[in-house]
Amino acid sequence: MADLRRIYSEADEARHQAVLRRVSSAEQALAKRARQRRRAAQARALKRMMIAAAVIVAAAIAWGVVIGPIGQMGFLAAAVALVLSWVAVITVSRVPEVNVEALGQSDLPQLPERTGLWLQSQRAALPPPAVQLVDAIGLKLDTLAPQLATLDPREPAAAEVRKLLADELPDLIQGYTRVPESMRKADRDGLAPDRQLIEALGVVDSELARMSSDLASGDLQKLATQGRYLELKYRDDGTV
Template sequence: MSEVDDAIAAARSSWARISSADDGLFAPTERRAKATQAIGKRLTRIAIVDAAILVAAVVIGMFLPLGIMGALFFMALLVAATVTLAVWPAEDRAPPPPEKLRTADIKVLPAQTQRWLAAQRQTLPAAARGVAEKIAARLAVLSPQLGKIDPDTEAAFELRRLIGEQLPAFVNDYAQVPATLRTTARNGKTPDAELVDGLTLIEREIADMTERLAQGDLDSLATRGRYLEMKYRGDGETG
């Protein structure tokens, strides 16, 4: 987490020096998406998430024989992610405020953060919107994994800190930079570029957290698969 914290802290410090206390705030734009646009966005997210899960299955399969149980695991994850995105609340609902994200139940935190991030999309530069979409997809994959996590564990603490505190604070700090200064380089980098770099670090960290949370399930799956193979394949050979 230190790399992410350092990058965010550096960006916040830089933006604070060039922000105006009285004006320059980029007010969030009210978005009333049409039904067709909302469906298109929903389908795009489903496609991104499903593709990410399939790629993960292929990569893991290259190093670990998944077998039938592995295929069923990833199929269940695919269905869970698809259903979660299919029934996701419409984007025109009021997003949760950042202070609510800090206290949200860990099981619903990814969903709450995704709704909040979707509401900020119009305030982001074009280059950052693509990264924000990747973060939203990562959160959708992460959400089903949190049903059994203990909220008092270190993993839950780090997750809450990253997506419930650091991410909203990072984006809100960017919104305070006057629009005319967001493309002006300071110390070799523009606020727009700092935003993209910071969001990219956050997206990668969420991916790492998701993989760490899934490691126990994958190990258990592999162990059970080996047990079933020895038991039933052995019985078939002796019979």
Template sequence: MTSYETNEALARARGTLDRVKLQSFEGLPTARRPRQGRSLAKRVAAIGGANAAILLVAAIIGLAVVPLGIFGALAVMMMMLAVTLAIAFAPGPRPVTVEKLAKSDLKALPMQTTRWLDAQRPALPAPAVQVSDRIGLRLDTLGKQLASVDDSTPAAADIRRLVGEQLPDFVRDYQRVPRELRGTERNGKTPDRQLVEGLELIEREIGQLTEELASNDLDSLETRGRFLEMKYKDGDPA
């Protein structure tokens, strides 16, 4: 086995282990958890909150208005069961399509692209899943920055092109390759390897866009820091 094949095998093994850890949620910060798991956690929290509210109202009625009795307690239990089932089986958000990405508002585009990318995880090799997780974190940061970005600026056009068009188109091109050929070397690289390298390049480009958007804030912080240093240097406010 060549060193390249060994590294690929190790990467796949690490990717499998990472996915098991992500599913268990043990020892991982919230930002690294799969969004499907976070959605489940939100439903559980909603069920807990709704049932707690029902119990609180029932307690207030029972103490301040009229004792509930056995039939009242049964009614409360039935209401809690109905609320639990309603929340548990409520339909989730509609899946994001590439066409929807193209029409997304700029400020919602990073979140929508992350949702779309999460849905592609089962069809990606383990090393690519690791890179897609890092892209998701980059997109989370980018989404926070876009609140102050005008949709008509060149930066906005670059973001929309990279995040809303080139990233999904690249992943879809890979998915069109038959599974039997994805590990077959062609022109020195396998499609699996090309996917990983392309996603890594996209991750770096998103990071570069993030740094460019933050440059004005960083310059302002540096300028203000120099001003404060000059004004209060050596503890002399004069």
């Protein structure tokens, strides 16, 4: 009997390690994409600031040519307008905080990006192996986003994607974070909450890969009708 338990334990550990190996490079790739997005956002903000400055300078010059010298007060007004326009550009360019309620209200093409941002905000509350899986999921969301841009939101397939990203995945993370930290590593019903979370995130990771493959092949019927379940769900007390 002891040998049988040992075999099951070793098999479970091997499956767990296989999942982690599959996503070991995801964090680096996700960090690279995050840097690229930040640089692109900074470039857009800088471009808008330059355009605003050019418009204000052009307006000041036009005033001087058509009406007369702008004078000291006009120069001060132009400087204030320039500062205000730059503040407005920076404010608009800032990435807004995403909460679970916002995910449910997101348009389908925006849902992967917003889900990814929400997941990144949850990283600090997760164990390191789960963080690796969250990073892998983030990469798949980056791949899924352009595919959803052309998907009719009225399609049953769209409802399946929305259910996973806006409901099931947030429920999984929130269920885990409600478990007291002192209980997350303790075995309950044969599996600790930490391990439950890792296994469930592995299911989500695989499911997103399947969804992306189905969308790429145009097989919307398969995406909409294939049975899909998260193997591990959480209640408030962390049990399945």
